[in-house]
Amino acid sequence: DGGITQSPKYLFRKEGQNVTLSCEQNLNHDAMYWYRQDPGQGLRLIYYSQIVNDFQKGDIAEGYSVSREKKESFPLTVTSAQKNPTAFYLCASALGVANEQYFGPGTRLTVT
Protein backbone atom coordinates (compact mmCIF):
# COMPACT_ATOMS: atom_id res chain seq x y z
CA ASP A 1 0.00 0.00 0.00
CA GLY A 2 1.87 3.04 -1.26
CA GLY A 3 1.67 6.46 0.28
CA ILE A 4 3.02 8.95 2.74
CA THR A 5 2.89 8.47 6.47
CA GLN A 6 3.35 11.07 9.16
CA SER A 7 3.68 10.31 12.80
CA PRO A 8 2.42 10.99 15.30
CA LYS A 9 -0.98 12.47 14.42
CA TYR A 10 -1.00 14.62 17.57
CA LEU A 11 2.07 15.86 19.43
CA PHE A 12 2.33 17.89 22.60
CA ARG A 13 5.50 19.56 23.84
CA LYS A 14 6.59 22.08 26.41
CA GLU A 15 8.03 25.38 25.27
CA GLY A 16 11.81 25.26 24.89
CA GLN A 17 11.95 21.64 23.75
CA ASN A 18 12.98 20.54 20.27
CA VAL A 19 10.63 18.09 18.59
CA THR A 20 11.01 15.96 15.45
CA LEU A 21 8.14 15.14 13.13
CA SER A 22 8.41 12.04 11.00
CA CYS A 23 7.60 11.78 7.28
CA GLU A 24 8.08 8.59 5.27
CA GLN A 25 7.07 7.78 1.69
CA ASN A 26 7.23 4.57 -0.33
CA LEU A 27 6.26 6.15 -3.66
CA ASN A 28 9.87 6.36 -4.84
CA HIS A 29 9.50 10.12 -5.21
CA ASP A 30 12.56 12.35 -5.45
CA ALA A 31 11.00 15.55 -4.11
CA MET A 32 9.69 16.01 -0.58
CA TYR A 33 8.18 19.01 1.17
CA TRP A 34 7.19 20.32 4.58
CA TYR A 35 4.36 22.80 4.99
CA ARG A 36 2.87 24.58 7.93
CA GLN A 37 -0.86 25.33 7.98
CA ASP A 38 -2.47 27.89 10.24
CA PRO A 39 -6.16 28.83 10.21
CA GLY A 40 -6.96 31.22 7.39
CA GLN A 41 -3.41 31.25 6.00
CA GLY A 42 -3.35 28.32 3.62
CA LEU A 43 -0.10 26.36 3.33
CA ARG A 44 3.32 27.88 3.83
CA LEU A 45 6.45 26.11 2.65
CA ILE A 46 9.06 25.41 5.33
CA TYR A 47 11.66 23.28 3.52
CA TYR A 48 11.82 21.15 0.43
CA SER A 49 14.22 18.58 -0.96
CA GLN A 50 14.65 17.65 -4.61
CA ILE A 51 17.11 14.83 -4.03
CA VAL A 52 18.80 12.88 -1.26
CA ASN A 53 21.34 14.85 0.78
CA ASP A 54 20.07 18.16 -0.56
CA PHE A 55 17.37 20.51 0.72
CA GLN A 56 16.35 24.13 0.33
CA LYS A 57 14.73 26.68 2.59
CA GLY A 58 11.17 27.62 1.86
CA ASP A 59 9.34 30.78 2.84
CA ILE A 60 9.33 30.26 6.62
CA ALA A 61 12.42 28.14 7.43
CA GLU A 62 13.51 30.05 10.55
CA GLY A 63 13.32 27.89 13.65
CA TYR A 64 13.12 24.63 11.67
CA SER A 65 15.67 22.10 10.43
CA VAL A 66 15.48 19.05 8.16
CA SER A 67 17.60 16.20 6.87
CA ARG A 68 17.35 13.99 3.81
CA GLU A 69 19.67 11.06 4.37
CA LYS A 70 17.35 8.56 2.68
CA LYS A 71 15.07 8.97 -0.31
CA GLU A 72 12.03 7.79 1.60
CA SER A 73 12.48 9.90 4.74
CA PHE A 74 12.37 13.67 5.37
CA PRO A 75 12.10 14.43 9.11
CA LEU A 76 11.40 17.95 10.33
CA THR A 77 12.74 19.28 13.62
CA VAL A 78 10.94 22.17 15.23
CA THR A 79 13.52 23.89 17.39
CA SER A 80 13.08 26.07 20.45
CA ALA A 81 13.96 29.04 18.21
CA GLN A 82 10.61 28.79 16.44
CA LYS A 83 8.53 31.54 18.05
CA ASN A 84 5.08 30.13 17.42
CA PRO A 85 5.35 26.40 16.70
CA THR A 86 1.76 25.37 17.41
CA ALA A 87 0.30 24.46 14.00
CA PHE A 88 -0.75 21.67 11.66
CA TYR A 89 2.26 20.31 9.74
CA LEU A 90 1.91 18.60 6.38
CA CYS A 91 4.48 16.57 4.51
CA ALA A 92 4.25 15.92 0.78
CA SER A 93 6.20 14.19 -1.95
CA ALA A 94 6.31 14.38 -5.75
CA LEU A 95 8.11 12.72 -8.65
CA GLY A 96 9.71 16.06 -9.37
CA VAL A 97 9.37 19.66 -8.30
CA ALA A 98 6.83 20.51 -11.02
CA ASN A 99 4.68 17.40 -10.54
CA GLU A 100 1.60 17.03 -8.42
CA GLN A 101 2.27 16.52 -4.74
CA TYR A 102 0.93 13.72 -2.60
CA PHE A 103 0.23 14.63 1.00
CA GLY A 104 0.46 12.79 4.26
CA PRO A 105 -2.32 12.98 6.88
CA GLY A 106 -0.56 15.68 8.88
CA THR A 107 0.72 16.14 12.43
CA ARG A 108 -0.92 18.61 14.79
CA LEU A 109 1.72 20.04 17.11
CA THR A 110 0.74 21.87 20.26
CA VAL A 111 3.40 23.63 22.30
CA THR A 112 2.51 25.05 25.71
Next chain:
Amino acid sequence: AQSVTQLDSHVSVSEGTPVLLRCNYSSSYSPSLFWYVQHPNKGLQLLLKYTSAATLVKGINGFEAEFKKSETSFHLTKPSAHMSDAAEYFCVVSDREGYQKVTFGTGTKLQVIP
Protein backbone atom coordinates in the same frame (compact mmCIF):
# COMPACT_ATOMS: atom_id res chain seq x y z
CA ALA B 1 6.94 36.07 -10.56
CA GLN B 2 4.23 33.56 -9.88
CA SER B 3 1.04 33.91 -7.88
CA VAL B 4 -2.39 32.39 -7.42
CA THR B 5 -5.53 34.11 -6.15
CA GLN B 6 -8.61 32.31 -4.93
CA LEU B 7 -11.27 34.91 -5.28
CA ASP B 8 -13.59 33.66 -2.52
CA SER B 9 -12.52 32.61 0.95
CA HIS B 10 -15.97 31.07 1.63
CA VAL B 11 -18.62 29.71 -0.73
CA SER B 12 -22.00 28.40 0.37
CA VAL B 13 -24.29 26.32 -1.87
CA SER B 14 -27.37 24.21 -1.39
CA GLU B 15 -27.12 20.47 -1.89
CA GLY B 16 -27.86 19.58 -5.50
CA THR B 17 -26.93 23.01 -6.91
CA PRO B 18 -23.81 23.82 -8.96
CA VAL B 19 -20.46 24.62 -7.40
CA LEU B 20 -18.06 27.28 -8.72
CA LEU B 21 -14.75 27.95 -6.98
CA ARG B 22 -12.71 30.66 -8.67
CA CYS B 23 -8.96 30.74 -9.18
CA ASN B 24 -6.80 33.21 -11.09
CA TYR B 25 -3.08 32.78 -11.58
CA SER B 26 -0.04 34.55 -12.92
CA SER B 27 3.05 32.83 -14.21
CA SER B 28 6.07 33.82 -16.27
CA TYR B 29 6.25 30.36 -17.80
CA SER B 30 3.84 27.70 -19.00
CA PRO B 31 2.13 26.68 -15.79
CA SER B 32 0.88 23.43 -14.39
CA LEU B 33 -2.28 23.98 -12.36
CA PHE B 34 -3.84 21.81 -9.70
CA TRP B 35 -6.85 21.71 -7.41
CA TYR B 36 -6.64 19.95 -4.06
CA VAL B 37 -9.32 19.25 -1.45
CA GLN B 38 -8.78 19.11 2.31
CA HIS B 39 -11.28 17.76 4.79
CA PRO B 40 -10.90 18.91 8.42
CA ASN B 41 -7.72 17.70 10.11
CA LYS B 42 -6.71 15.70 7.04
CA GLY B 43 -4.02 15.94 4.40
CA LEU B 44 -4.67 17.36 0.94
CA GLN B 45 -6.00 15.16 -1.86
CA LEU B 46 -5.44 15.91 -5.53
CA LEU B 47 -8.71 16.57 -7.36
CA LEU B 48 -7.37 17.31 -10.82
CA LYS B 49 -4.43 18.75 -12.74
CA TYR B 50 -3.72 20.69 -15.92
CA THR B 51 -0.36 20.16 -17.61
CA SER B 52 -0.82 21.61 -21.16
CA ALA B 53 -2.98 18.89 -22.68
CA ALA B 54 -6.77 19.38 -22.88
CA THR B 55 -7.94 22.68 -21.43
CA LEU B 56 -11.00 21.08 -19.83
CA VAL B 57 -9.79 18.78 -17.11
CA LYS B 58 -11.95 16.20 -15.39
CA GLY B 59 -11.13 15.10 -11.89
CA ILE B 60 -12.41 12.87 -9.15
CA ASN B 61 -15.83 13.11 -7.49
CA GLY B 62 -17.43 14.83 -10.50
CA PHE B 63 -15.27 17.95 -10.38
CA GLU B 64 -13.80 19.60 -13.45
CA ALA B 65 -11.84 22.74 -14.26
CA GLU B 66 -11.17 24.72 -17.40
CA PHE B 67 -7.82 26.35 -18.17
CA LYS B 68 -8.41 29.74 -19.82
CA LYS B 69 -5.10 31.30 -20.78
CA SER B 70 -6.66 34.57 -22.01
CA GLU B 71 -8.35 35.05 -18.63
CA THR B 72 -5.51 33.47 -16.58
CA SER B 73 -8.16 31.45 -14.79
CA PHE B 74 -8.60 27.87 -13.66
CA HIS B 75 -12.02 27.75 -12.01
CA LEU B 76 -13.30 24.55 -10.39
CA THR B 77 -16.86 23.44 -11.05
CA LYS B 78 -19.27 20.63 -10.21
CA PRO B 79 -22.80 20.36 -11.58
CA SER B 80 -24.44 19.20 -8.36
CA ALA B 81 -23.07 19.62 -4.84
CA HIS B 82 -23.14 16.76 -2.36
CA MET B 83 -22.91 17.07 1.39
CA SER B 84 -19.56 15.25 1.31
CA ASP B 85 -18.11 18.06 -0.85
CA ALA B 86 -17.99 20.36 2.17
CA ALA B 87 -14.26 20.97 2.64
CA GLU B 88 -11.50 23.44 1.87
CA TYR B 89 -10.21 23.67 -1.67
CA PHE B 90 -6.79 24.89 -2.77
CA CYS B 91 -5.69 26.07 -6.20
CA VAL B 92 -2.00 25.54 -6.93
CA VAL B 93 0.29 26.78 -9.70
CA SER B 94 3.66 25.35 -10.66
CA ASP B 95 6.08 26.62 -13.28
CA ARG B 96 7.07 23.77 -15.56
CA GLU B 97 9.91 25.50 -17.34
CA GLY B 98 11.32 28.12 -15.04
CA TYR B 99 12.27 27.94 -11.43
CA GLN B 100 9.61 25.28 -10.93
CA LYS B 101 8.32 26.83 -7.77
CA VAL B 102 4.98 25.66 -6.42
CA THR B 103 2.56 28.28 -5.05
CA PHE B 104 -0.61 27.52 -3.10
CA GLY B 105 -3.69 29.70 -2.97
CA THR B 106 -5.10 30.66 0.41
CA GLY B 107 -8.02 28.27 0.07
CA THR B 108 -11.80 28.40 -0.35
CA LYS B 109 -14.06 26.83 2.26
CA LEU B 110 -17.10 25.24 0.67
CA GLN B 111 -20.22 24.91 2.78
CA VAL B 112 -23.04 22.68 1.51
CA ILE B 113 -26.45 23.38 2.96
CA PRO B 114 -28.89 20.47 3.12
